[in-house]
Amino acid sequence: xxxxxxxxxxxxxxxxxxxxxxxxxxxxxxxxxxxxxxxxxxxxxxxxxxxxxxxxxxxxxxxxxxxxxxxxxxxxxxxxxxxxxxxxxxxxxxxxxxxxxxxxxxxxxxxxxxxxxxxxxxxxxxxxxxxxxxxxxxxxxxxxx
Numbered sequence: 208x209x210x211x212x213x214x215x216x217x218x219x220x221x222x223x224x225x226x227x228x229x230x231x232x233x234x235x236x237x238x239x240x241x242x243x244x245x246x247x248x249x250x251x252x253x254x255x256x257x258x259x260x261x262x263x264x265x266x267x268x269x270x271x272x273x274x275x276x277x278x279x280x281x282x283x284x285x286x287x288x289x290x291x292x293x294x295x296x297x298x299x300x301x302x303x304x305x306x307x308x309x310x311x312x313x314x315x316x317x318x319x320x321x322x323x324x325x326x327x328x329x330x331x332x333x334x335x336x337x338x339x340x341x342x343x344x345x346x347x348x349x350x351x352x
Contacts, residue, residue: 267322296323
């Protein structure tokens with residue numbers, strides 16, 4: 208099993224509500240940044256996925272569980288956990304923890320799950336992952352269906 212990929216950031220003021228707690232939408236922005244860096248780390252940088260400008264990777268499913276508060280200025284460690292890899296889909300999970308507080312094995316403050324589908328705008332439908340990308344996704348821990 209590959210080493211987990213961890214992306215770090217800090218809760219910004221603009222990403223909090225009036226009580227100083229992270230706004231629920233910010234978790235999605237943070238995980239999207241982690242996702243892009245994960246693609247880069249596994250050797251499949253996002254721009255490479257888009258070499259063919261007709262390809263897109265829209266989210267087809269998104270969910271989140273908020274278990275404890277992330278507050279303004281907290282350091283956040285986001286672990287990317289690849290999951291099921293389909294013909295054209297990929298499930299990813301993200302665990303957001305207060306870095307240095309929750310510990311790497313502690314319960315995450317927020318869990319986010321997404322499923323993306325590789326699609327081609329020209330046919331308005333899904334297409335298979337290119338073999339070179341699929342190989343990298345599997346090597347990074349994605350589980351072929």
